[in-house]
Amino acid sequence: MKPILSHTVxxxxxxxxxxxxxxxxxxxxxxxxxxxxxxxxPVITVLxxxxxxxxxVINQPNAFIVIPTSLTFEYYAWLFRGSSKIIDAYTIxxxxxxxxxxxxxxxxxxxxxxxxxxxxxxxxxxxxxFFFTMLFxxxxxxxxxxxxxxxLTNTFWAMIIPSxxxxxxxxxxxxxxxxIPIELEESAIIDGASEMTTLLKVILPVMxxxxxxxxxxxxxxxxxxxxxxxxxxxxxxxxPLQLLLREILVANDIGGLALGGSLxxxxxxxxxxxxxTIVVAVLPIMCVYPFLQRYxxxxxxVGSIKG
Numbered sequence: 001m002k003p004i005l006s007h008t009v010x011x012x013x014x015x016x017x018x019x020x021x022x023x024x025x026x027x028x029x030x031x032x033x034x035x036x037x038x039x040x041x042p043v044i045t046v047l048x049x050x051x052x053x054x055x056x057v058i059n060q061p062n063a064f065i066v067i068p069t070s071l072t073f074e075y076y077a078w079l080f081r082g083s084s085k086i087i088d089a090y091t092i093x094x095x096x097x098x099x100x101x102x103x104x105x106x107x108x109x110x111x112x113x114x115x116x117x118x119x120x121x122x123x124x125x126x127x128x129x130f131f132f133t134m135l136f137x138x139x140x141x142x143x144x145x146x147x148x149x150x151x152l153t154n155t156f157w158a159m160i161i162p163s164x165x166x167x168x169x170x171x172x173x174x175x176x177x178x179x180i181p182i183e184l185e186e187s188a189i190i191d192g193a194s195e196m197t198t199l200l201k202v203i204l205p206v207m208x209x210x211x212x213x214x215x216x217x218x219x220x221x222x223x224x225x226x227x228x229x230x231x232x233x234x235x236x237x238x239x240p241l242q243l244l245l246r247e248i249l250v251a252n253d254i255g256g257l258a259l260g261g262s263l264x265x266x267x268x269x270x271x272x273x274x275x276x277t278i279v280v281a282v283l284p285i286m287c288v289y290p291f292l293q294r295y296x297x298x299x300x301x302v303g304s305i306k307g
Contacts, residue, residue: 050075050276075276085236085244086277093223093241100160100222105215107165108173113199116177134167140231147232158232159225159240169214176210177203216289223285245281248274
């Protein structure tokens with residue numbers, strides 16, 4: 001009868017008399033708590049100040065976070081009732097995010113799919129060219145000259161076409177395509193499907209977490225972007241919301257909102273309306289993220305592993 005081999009159990013390390021694993025967990029929790037608090041405090045401060053009546057703000061002038069005794073949404077009413085510019089900027093930003101994300105996602109898919117095929121001639125050289133653009137770019141002035149020569153300045157498409165493809169997202173999308181079993185494509189081709197049919201009806205339906213991840217990347221980038229509008233847009237009617245917010249914050253004044261009539265005479269303090277404008281700018285993308293978080297985490301986990 002063979003003897004039963006006993007497994008050797010290594011003694012747990014102890015630091016200052018405390019289990020090392022438990023000590024690491026406590027330290028890790030403390031560090032993450034401090035980082036989370038430092039991240040949330042500015043958000044909470046801006047949000048509370050945008051819904052706090054002026055009487056509470058006056059009574060607590062030195063408090064970092066004003067604790068409101070009641071809530072008011074009059075500042076948001078001032079923004080949307082008294083200024084057409086913020087509504088126009090909001091419309092431009094929403095259109096840019098929707099159209100820009102769609103265009104970028106389509107271009108990324110159509111570029112990453114063939115580059116994921118090992119039989120594509122010159123695949124390594126093409127990827128090398130794309131990767132080179134991540135390290136070196138033509139520069140601000142040459143890029144502006146190209147956009148200007150294409151007659152895109154002062155047009156909506158100046159915020160869409162120059163940034164339509166992100167090489168970083170392209171690499172992630174190509175990895176997504178590479179980990180899909182080749183048998184799926186082969187079975188579709190045997191059934192007579194073309195490459196485009198295989199892509200649309202076989203490959204993409206099983207890549208929903210990946211598509212959600214890349215879409216979120218592009219949507220956040222388009223929503224938050226303002227520098228391309230600074231370079232290519234001088235017509236204020238085409239300004240996105242982030243550029244209008246930048247002007248308000250840099251100037252520390254709400255003159256850019258152009259509140260008219262009696263609203264301009266009785267408007268709240270600039271600091272309160274600035275905080276309300278910040279909330280208006282970040283709230284939509286914060287509301288969308290929780291619905292895509294499940295796909296986002298799953299897509300990032302899949303995309304980080306190369307099959």
